[in-house]
Amino acid sequence: MGDLNEMYRNGVKWTREAGKRIRDSFQTKLTIHTKSNADDLVTNIDRETEQFFIQHIKASYPTHKIMGEEGFGDKLESLQGFVWIIDPIDGTMNFIHQQRNFAISVALYEDGVGKFGMVYDVVHDELYHAIRGNGAFLNDDPIPELPFVELNKAILGINATWVTDNKRIDSSILAPLVKSVRGTRSYGAATLEFVYVVTGRLDAYISMRLSPWDFAAGAILIEEVGGIVTTLDGNSLNFLGENTILVTNKSLHKTIVEDYVLK
Known part of the structure; x- marks a missing residue:
């Protein structure tokens, strides 16, 4: 556990340092590129932040693997050994347009088992963090x-796109659920919506397309407070590809899956 604690402390240190670098960048001009489509954005700060983590991880733990959103890490076919899963800036559109509502996400997995995770709300200086088995x-x-x-008293995190996009899911599934809850919210950063469920600011969160760097840290955090994360139909997550996502407290998971998704 000593080595793991050291890795965890380094993860916290690097995450806070990366956050400061991002805050310091607010007054500089961003270089903005598109990825898969015109709304899928990446900046020079995203790329520089991922490279910052890779440099520190490789210098300290040269045998560890890295999975990062911007593609500077390793090409992985499995999660064997130690694997760091990193999103340097989740919520890049918010970062560009608002300079808020974005986060850094860092998780460490060993042989496919989450060891620790952290999500850092950079602007509000809020670090959500957990080592497995020690609480969040x-x-x-x-x-x-x-x-x-x-x-009927729950607040659901969901992007309106998923309710109307019949290419992803029949709207007859999500529309009744949206009508059954007390209210819905959308923050534009999956990592933040995960930790809002962790803290009870949201009671559930649904997304139709997330990659491992979007949920690797949040999956560890939610389990530490007695919550559940699965695919939308209640199955285990694939940490090497895209997933639908359902994050809830235990009281809502069965209801949403059985009464709405699989009915």
């Missing part, structure tokens, strides 16, 4: 177990 924390404060919530 917001900065220095422990995050309590999630309470029971009835569906």
